[in-house]
Amino acid sequence: MSTLIIAAAQAISIAGDLAANIARHKRFMTVAAAQGVELLVFPELSLTGYEGAVAASLAIHPQDPVLQPLRDLARELNVTTVVGMPVRLPEKPVVLIGALILGADGSLGVYTKQHLHSGEEVIYAEGQGGPTLDVAGKTVALAVCADFSYASHAAAAAEQGADIYAAGVLISEKGYAPDTALLQGYARQHSMVVLMANHGGSTGGWVSAGRSAIWSADGSLIVAAPGAGDVLVVARQEGGTWQGQVIAVTEAQ
Template sequence: MTLRIAAVQAAPVVGDTAANVAAAAAWTRRAAAGLVVFPEAFTTGYDDEVFRGPLPRVGETDWLDPLREAVEETGATVVLNSALDRGDRRTLTDLVLAPGREPWAAYDKQHLHPPERAVFTPGEHGTTLTVGGVAVALSVCYDANFPEHAAAAAQDGALVYVNSGAYFPGGEHRRDLHYASRALDNGVYVVFSALTGHGFIGGTAAYDPLGRPIDRLGTEEGVVVAEVDAGVVEATRADQRMWADRRPTLGRRVTRA
């Protein structure tokens, strides 16, 4: 069982949702993949002033029509991260668009950086999609810094952990280490889509279940593609036993002076 996943690295037009949705449609056509993943807040741009202003509303989907047309044309499933106005709260949300279906607000970012906490509400649950028979878990940027987030996804049966992110200068080492570690920890593929431009450093990448980079970008716009193979996950977990050998509980801790 295989799935072609494309992670897009691009610079959005800050504050111009229509232009960014049109760009997402063009990237989806270019990617030619079964699953296409976009960076964090791609529809609005990652910008504090924009986040506090008018945002797309969760119950309105007309603004997504250009991307919906690309999805129907290509047959791709798209994970598009957006700042959303949910009425009683604001969230950084993975919208999922699939052929023949209404757009779905599938996952809200669960771990928020301090500046985000002043605007957004964290999500309350994880989400795993099945695309082409492959279980794919969703995450957004800072989520991947927490090993238990990816572990919960793997426990739920995910073979792939996808992440929509946005990293500032100085975050290169942490970015690369976290995503490779989540792959090796759990014997899963990790596919990371990053913002570039406007002060963001890109680094879009895909990692195999041993944490080795399959492909990666610098700061340039482009697409990273991973051919995900469920058989490789199975073989990796049979050889690298961490996933099978982990204990469901470590019991109580004993601390002594």
């Protein structure tokens, strides 16, 4: 019987502290692997926090050696992992909001945020999106926060045959109800599983609502975190049945 296990890493990012955030990402990846997770998605700019003041100084080329420990761990644990990082590409030396795909096979993919939130244009440039992923035979399309506020973005994912629409986000309490209504609607409209990985705490002056969630392809909620904090939000599919679980992630793990 076929199985699929995916998870949102609702992590608290330490402002501008790449080393500390890499260590925290490793902890989440290890906990996810113990649960058999095949796809793990972190929030927008998870490796630096949503910290515009330092984004330009922290932006890296995706192939930068600083990411090698995470790439090695993704391969070792066999967990395709999507992490958030400000990036610069050789052909476009502006700062972009990146979602880097650390493949379970050792590969590296790059998705760059296409639609900026108001005010982000002062720091970042619009990106070009990126390719779909193949995880356990499923097609995964990525989004970064404001991308999903455009119905055309989710529609394009569906046109590409996406089984899973996975978004790394920063959503406050005020925006939570309308934003999750959109995501749930995309699940139902396009028959896609929708995963939303939100920040676990305050970042860049924003207070995240947490409550990361995963919806099934009929729009029903599989699982959601109860609030903020460092938690792993896991959805397991066996046959046609989904089950959800929320697991606290602590420094002792």
